[in-house]
Amino acid sequence: xxxxxxxxxxxxxxxxxxxxxxxxANAVRILxxxxxxxEDAIGKARQSLTRLKGNEIKLKRAVNSxxxxxxDYEVKAMExxxxxxxxxxxxxxxxxxxxxxxxxxxxxxxxxxSDEVESINSMIKNRNKIIQKNKRELEKIKTIKELQKTTTSxxxxxxxxxxxxxxxxxxxxxxxxxxxxxRDNMEAGEWMAVEDGTDDLDRELKDxxxxxxxxxxNSVLERLKAKQAGQSAG
Amino acid sequence: MENTxxxxxxxxNMTTTEEGTTFDALLTEAGVLEVVCSNNDEFPIHIAKTxxxxxxxxxxxxxxxxxxxxxxxxNAVMLQLSPAIPLSSIGLQEGNYILFGAMAVNTKFxxxxxxxxxxxxxxxxxxxxxxSLLV
Numbered sequence: 001x002x003x004x005x006x007x008x009x010x011x012x013x014x015x016x017x018x019x020x021x022x023x024x025a026n027a028v029r030i031l032x033x034x035x036x037x038x039e040d041a042i043g044k045a046r047q048s049l050t051r052l053k054g055n056e057i058k059l060k061r062a063v064n065s066x067x068x069x070x071x072d073y074e075v076k077a078m079e080x081x082x083x084x085x086x087x088x089x090x091x092x093x094x095x096x097x098x099x100x101x102x103x104x105x106x107x108x109x110x111x112x113x114s115d116e117v118e119s120i121n122s123m124i125k126n127r128n129k130i131i132q133k134n135k136r137e138l139e140k141i142k143t144i145k146e147l148q149k150t151t152t153s154x155x156x157x158x159x160x161x162x163x164x165x166x167x168x169x170x171x172x173x174x175x176x177x178x179x180x181x182x183r184d185n186m187e188a189g190e191w192m193a194v195e196d197g198t199d200d201l202d203r204e205l206k207d208x209x210x211x212x213x214x215x216x217x218n219s220v221l222e223r224l225k226a227k228q229a230g231q232s233a234g
Numbered sequence: 235m236e237n238t239x240x241x242x243x244x245x246x247n248m249t250t251t252e253e254g255t256t257f258d259a260l261l262t263e264a265g266v267l268e269v270v271c272s273n274n275d276e277f278p279i280h281i282a283k284t285x286x287x288x289x290x291x292x293x294x295x296x297x298x299x300x301x302x303x304x305x306x307x308x309n310a311v312m313l314q315l316s317p318a319i320p321l322s323s324i325g326l327q328e329g330n331y332i333l334f335g336a337m338a339v340n341t342k343f344x345x346x347x348x349x350x351x352x353x354x355x356x357x358x359x360x361x362x363x364x365x366s367l368l369v
Contacts, residue, residue, distance in 0.1 A: 139286050143336075146282035149264045150291040151328045168295050168368050171276035172361055178275070 003027065003140045028141055031134045038127040038134075045127075049120050056117055059110040066103035070096055237343075239267045239283055245343055246350075255351050271354035277361075279350055287336045290350060292322075292357045294331040295368060304367045311364055321349050322356045333357050 006027070073096045080089035237245075243259035246269060250256050258270040267281040280291045300308055312331070316324040322335045333356060335349050 139284060142284040143287065143289060146266075146284055146289055147291065147327050147332075147334075150266050150280035150282050150289070151293075151330055151332075152264060165369060168299060168361055169365055172358070172365060175274055175276045175358060179273075 003137050003144075007144070028138065031138050031141075035131050035134045035138075038130045042124050042127045042131075045120050045124050049117065049124075052113060052117050052120070056110060056113040059106055059113060063103055063106045063110055066099055066106065070099045070103065073099065239265070239281065242281070242288075242343075242346070243267055243269075246347070249347055251347060251351055253351065255354070257347075257350065269350060271350055273351065274354035274358050277354070277357045279353055283339065286339060288339055288341065288346065290335045290337070290353055291327070292333040292353060294324075294333055294357065294361060297326075297329045297331070299368050301367055301369055308364060308367045311367070312360075315360060315363060319356045319360065321352050324360070333360060 073092050077089050077092040077096065080086075080092055239261055243261050246257040246259040253273070256272040258272075258275075260268050262268055265282070269279045269281060271279065277292050277294070280293070282289045282291070297305070312324045319333070322333045325332045325334055333353060335353055337346060337349060341349075
């Protein structure tokens with residue numbers, strides 16, 4: 001019935017191996033067949049629904065028109081009575097009775113049809129429910145199938161690493177070491193950025209002639225020139 | 235947006251996340267996309283696709299790698315860890331413990347990337363937590 005229950009049974013029977021039993025068993029075909037059947041049934045139901053709905057609308061219209069006629073004749077019957085035309089009024093009353101009988105017949109027929117439309121609609125809904133449920137079940141089966149595909153490569157991966165001893169531990173250590181290096185590099189990068197920033201500031205100061213060796217050199221030269229000028233004067 | 239695994243591989247190989255993670259994605263012969271995330275390149279994520287879902291599976295370890303007599307303890311711990319891991323669940327698939335996430339096939343690419351990045355991170359955290367129970 002449900003794929004999960006099948007899995008449970010298979011797991012209990014075979015230990016840890018779900019195996020091909022559930023996947024390739026007729027489960028998929030049965031589910032797909034049920035979906036197709038339900039879709040066919042819905043297709044047919046929709047066709048007859050179109051026809052029934054057409055008839056239903058026609059009948060409804062007939063009932064409405066008969067009701068209008070009845071109302072119309074009732075007014076006329078009253079007018080005849082007012083004009084004291086008793087015979088005429090009786091004839092009109094007879095017509096009204098006929099119309100009402102016809103209206104009731106059509107109305108019953110209409111009710112029957114609309115019930116039928118209703119039940120076909122709910123049948124379609126039920127079939128749709130089956131389709132959706134089966135599609136979900138199929139999705140579960142396909143999920144297991146796809147998981148098995150990934151597992152196949154997993155097993156070969158683990159086997160390929162050779163010795164299982166400390167496999168996870170070693171891999172974890174490698175990743176951690178790599179992350180450590182990455183963090184160190186990042187911090188180093190940030191440190192470099194800070195250093196570069198300082199260089200920029202120095203350059204700006206130098207450009208402005210503040211605190212730079214060049215300007216110091218210049219002032220020394222000026223001082224010496226001043227000294228020389230003083231000596232030759234003296 | 236519904237893409238093939240090949241499209242996904244191509245997009246992943248071109249991507250760098252805000253955290254700087256890059257991806258190395260390869261479609262295997264089995265039709266499974268093997269993705270190595272740069273934030274954890276030891277435990278690749280295997281992506282498979284059904285009509286409705288993308289399944290992201292990271293193999294953690296084999297039953298045979300659990301210390302003798304520790305299986306029950308490990309299983310209990312794993313079950314308790316599972317709800318605490320965002321976007322991933324823990325599972326057992328044919329003798330292999332796996333971390334997996336499922337996404338709708340029409341999941342936006344940015345969200346797939348995020349999920350993979352988180353799954354790679356979760357893998358490390360889970361293994362780090364239970365390492366002492368493995369051989």
